[in-house]
Each structure stands twice: as structure tokens, then as C-alpha cells.
Amino acid sequence: MRLDKFVCKSTKFSRTQAVEYIRAGKVVVNDVAVFVESVQVHENNSVTLKGQLLVPRAFRYVMIHKPANTICSNVDEAYPSLFSALNLERSDELHVAGRLDANTTGLVLATDDGRWSFDIIRPQQHCKKVYRVGLSKVIEKAQTIDFTSRFAAGLKLQGEAELTRPAQLNILGPREALLTISEGKFHQVKRMFASVGKRVVTLHREKIGEVTLDIEVGTWRYLTAAEVASFKDEA
Numbered sequence: 001m002r003l004d005k006f007v008c009k010s011t012k013f014s015r016t017q018a019v020e021y022i023r024a025g026k027v028v029v030n031d032v033a034v035f036v037e038s039v040q041v042h043e044n045n046s047v048t049l050k051g052q053l054l055v056p057r058a059f060r061y062v063m064i065h066k067p068a069n070t071i072c073s074n075v076d077e078a079y080p081s082l083f084s085a086l087n088l089e090r091s092d093e094l095h096v097a098g099r100l101d102a103n104t105t106g107l108v109l110a111t112d113d114g115r116w117s118f119d120i121i122r123p124q125q126h127c128k129k130v131y132r133v134g135l136s137k138v139i140e141k142a143q144t145i146d147f148t149s150r151f152a153a154g155l156k157l158q159g160e161a162e163l164t165r166p167a168q169l170n171i172l173g174p175r176e177a178l179l180t181i182s183e184g185k186f187h188q189v190k191r192m193f194a195s196v197g198k199r200v201v202t203l204h205r206e207k208i209g210e211v212t213l214d215i216e217v218g219t220w221r222y223l224t225a226a227e228v229a230s231f232k233d234e235a
């Protein structure tokens with residue numbers, strides 16, 4: 001990890017303060033003062049600040065139930081950040097593993113462990129995500145089998161050269177479906193339904209890999225050790 005990040009993760013200092021200390025020669029790595037904040041350090045390195053040994057905090061892995069009209073960013077923009085209403089310390093250190101659109105609700109995983117989140121979002125991982133979808137128009141009985149097999153076979157999305165990966169569509173009611181996909185293209189679910197002539201009006205993520213959303217909207221909890229480890233086992 002970068003030296004400035006290491007200092008932040010071991011202290012209460014902001015990134016700006018960490019950089020100031022580093023440039024002033026107050027940070028020593030393995031007995032040598034280092035003046036450049038981008039230097040990579042390992043957790044096993046001895047890093048001191050003004051003579052005090054720095055020990056980085058453990059990584060955090062959290063589940064958040066995202067409300068509508070929030071964004072998966074650390075800063076408020078057109079909509080408030082999903083972190084802003086959470087009582088979650090140092091949320092500026094966290095990033096999400098797979099964004100949701102502002103009007104999408106449901107399961108968001110957040111962490112400060114970039115390797116872990118990469119395992120979830122890298123395309124080769126084919127991590128499964130389950131979405132509950134509400135549609136503006138009814139899926140007619142006659143369309144049910146056709147849609148299910150087209151989603152399973154792969155759909156041609158506008159602007160994409162390749163078909164979508166096989167997806168499982170379970171139609172729950174005239175305007176409601178559960179969709180399981182194993183990739184994460186931009187606006188993927190909305191574009192998949194658009195390709196069969198349907199408009200998504202509500203979208204809610206229920207599950208990522210083996211982790212199922214089980215908390216109230218607008219709240220968060222730490223993932224269990226088993227949930228954290230579960231992503232390592234995906235193909």
C-alpha cells in the first residue's frame with residue numbers, strides 16, 4: 001500500500017496531513033526516512049511517525065442497504081452519498097464493490113481492501129448478483145418462455161459487441177421478476193430488459209455471491225468472516 005495510505009490507516013490523520021508529515025521527513029520506513037508519499041510499503045515493514053511505530057487498522061468489510069436517491073460515492077453530488085446518512089466511522093476510507101444506480105436500492109458491499117473488492121468485480125470472477133426487477137409493462141404469458149430462454153442464451157445490448165453471459169430470469173408476477181446475472185456492465189439490468197422491449201421502473205439488489213441482504217434500508221453491518229471468505233471460492 002502507498003505510504004500516505006499506510007499512515008492514514010494507522011492514525012487519525014487525513015491524507016493531506018499524512019503527506020505533510022512524509023514530506024517533512026517525519027516518517028521512517030525500516031530505519032530510513034522516506035520523503036515520497038507514493039512509495040509502496042508492506043504491512044510487515046517497520047513504519048514510524050515521529051518515533052512511534054504505526055500499526056494499520058484491520059480491513060473492514062461491510063454490508064449496506066442502499067436507499068433510493070443516493071449514490072455509491074464517498075462525496076455528495078446530484079444525490080447524497082449512501083455513506084452520508086450512515087453512522088460508519090471513516091467511511092471516506094471505504095469504496096464499494098460494484099456500484100448501483102442512484103435510483104436502485106439494496107445490497108452494497110463496501111471495504112477498504114482493494115484486493116478483496118477486485119475479486120468481486122473483476123469480470124473473470126463471474127460473481128452472481130440477484131436483482132428484483134419491477135417493470136412498467138406486463139410480461140404477457142406468451143412472452144414468459146421466450147424471455148426466459150433469451151436471457152439464458154445471452155442478449156445483444158446496444159453498443160456491445162458480445163452477447164451478455166447466460167442469465168437466469170424468474171418471472172414472479174405480471175410486472176415483477178428476479179434476475180441473476182454474473183457480470184456487471186453499465187446499467188446492465190435496465191439495458192437487458194430494454195433489449196426485449198421492457199422498461200425497468202424499480203430495481204433492488206438482493207444478493208451478491210453467497211451474501212444476502214438481511215438488514216433494514218439505510219443501515220449497515222459488518223460481514224461475518226464466512227461472508228468475507230466466500231468470495232475467494234467463486235470460480
Ligand code: URA
Nearest residue numbers: 100101104187189190
Ligand atoms: N443494473 C442496472 O441497470 N442498474 C443498477 O443499478 C445495477 C444493475
